[in-house]
Amino acid sequence: xxxxxxxxxxxxxxxxxxxxxxxxxxxxxxxxxxxxxxxxxxxxxxxxxxxxxxxxxxxxxxxxxxxxxxxxxxxxxxxxxxxxxxxxxxxxxxxxxxxxxxxxxxxxxxxxxxxxxxxxxxxxxxxxxxxxxxxxxxxxxxxxxxxxxxxxxxxxxxxxxxxxxxxxxxxxxxxxxxxxxxxxxxxxxxxxxxxxxxxxxxxx
Amino acid sequence: xxxxxxxxxxxxxxxxxxxxxxxxxxxxxxxxxxxxxxxxxxxxxxxxxxxxxxxxxxxxxxxxxxxxxxxxxxxxxxxxxxxxxxxxxxxxxxxxxxxxxxxxxxxxxxxxxxxxxxxxxxxxxxxxxxxxxxxxxxxxxxxxxxxxxxxxxxxxxxxxxxxxxxxxxxxxxxxxxxxxxxxxxxxxxxxxxxxxxxxxxxxxxxxxxxxxxxxxxxxxxxxxxxxxxxxxxxxxxxxxxxxxxxxxxxxxxxxxxxxxxxxxxxxxx
Numbered sequence: 001x002x003x004x005x006x007x008x009x010x011x012x013x014x015x016x017x018x019x020x021x022x023x024x025x026x027x028x029x030x031x032x033x034x035x036x037x038x039x040x041x042x043x044x045x046x047x048x049x050x051x052x053x054x055x056x057x058x059x060x061x062x063x064x065x066x067x068x069x070x071x072x073x074x075x076x077x078x079x080x081x082x083x084x085x086x087x088x089x090x091x092x093x094x095x096x097x098x099x100x101x102x103x104x105x106x107x108x109x110x111x112x113x114x115x116x117x118x119x120x121x122x123x124x125x126x127x128x129x130x131x132x133x134x135x136x137x138x139x140x141x142x143x144x145x146x147x148x149x150x151x152x153x154x155x156x157x158x159x160x161x162x163x164x165x166x167x168x169x170x171x172x173x174x175x176x177x178x179x180x181x182x183x184x185x186x187x188x189x190x191x192x193x194x195x196x197x198x199x200x201x202x203x204x
Numbered sequence: 205x206x207x208x209x210x211x212x213x214x215x216x217x218x219x220x221x222x223x224x225x226x227x228x229x230x231x232x233x234x235x236x237x238x239x240x241x242x243x244x245x246x247x248x249x250x251x252x253x254x255x256x257x258x259x260x261x262x263x264x265x266x267x268x269x270x271x272x273x274x275x276x277x278x279x280x281x282x283x284x285x286x287x288x289x290x291x292x293x294x295x296x297x298x299x300x301x302x303x304x305x306x307x308x309x310x311x312x313x314x315x316x317x318x319x320x321x322x323x324x325x326x327x328x329x330x331x332x333x334x335x336x337x338x339x340x341x342x343x344x345x346x347x348x349x350x351x352x353x354x355x356x357x358x359x360x361x362x363x364x365x366x367x368x369x370x371x372x373x374x375x376x377x378x379x380x381x382x383x384x385x386x387x388x389x390x391x392x393x394x395x396x397x398x399x400x401x402x403x404x405x406x407x408x409x410x411x412x413x414x415x416x417x418x419x420x421x422x423x424x425x426x427x428x429x430x431x432x433x434x435x436x437x438x439x440x441x442x443x444x445x446x447x448x449x450x451x452x453x454x455x456x457x458x459x460x461x462x463x464x465x466x467x468x469x470x471x472x473x
Contacts, residue, residue, distance in 0.1 A: 026471035120332035192465035
């Protein structure tokens, strides 16, 4: 039996790459902007590329924010990727302050380039995980993932399994809060390490 | 301190259903996607690179459908980032590329002909999504940037153009030496010297790779993040895998991928 996964389509993000990675793993992905479909999904992926503020506006306009909350209330699992992970946080400083979905209390801010740090952070970087469980099961040490972003989620103080990356200082690369998880990196674009994380998401 | 890895990139040049070999920007038809699959087994090749670039080099602007179909098909076969471009003249052009599996969009001529579009693209998709492609060649007046597939020379020194591009809301600069393109003589160090020293974004160098050793010199430099080849013949078959191993052995900080693990993940859920 194949695992059904709904990829949330709100006009932002590389939906097809996520879908083809899921198909490779043997899952059955569908792409939807219908809040009723999202609300019933056992596995939901929130991708995203672009502006935080615009993304939140589009999610709200499409009633997809409430749909994702309903899916979680019904026992489903949600994985945010890249901007999709940032949207799970409390707020972002991008384009002025914007509120996020608030699944985790962390805030999102721009990399500090005052010391000549190249921004965006682009390429494969090392990631350190706190525990090899949940999303992070079976990852090698170190694991490498593809990042492309100018804003990042601050580390904060989280108690669940998480991963950090160092680029001009540590930031939150991924977290696994049980039903809700996020990856700043692109697991669908990170060869075997990335597909391992996606497989872990689908197995839980 | 950062552990950010260097990137080995491969570029495919597409024109009317075929993939092309380019030498000093003169194009030669090589084969279609079936040819590519036969000679590269793209799923295997993609295990040896960190990023794929797919450029539409059609000189006549027609429908993008054929190109988009090829981007989609290649996307199914590789789990590395894809930059696609060639002829992007509107936000919609960029959107359809991003909805066909591209992660980033390359822009070249529009940097010169339509700077407001660059700002629009950045506000819609984020600047990290934009790869500014700059083609440079040597002339009697020194290095000049060219646009429109190398047919139009910009009226300023290439270094000045690169400084201007560096100020635009873009995520990376993809710098190609027209003089070295397809020659297999190695990357163009002179062209690297045209880049502003305080470039705020990552730099990708292209044009001239003929063998694995050629990648070493640019990739051990602190100011170069990635090096790219579009040479279908020099890096055919297992050659990219061999090159990658050679680069790692030569001290280039590339990730060591695990192809067996990736194969094992197929159908694992």
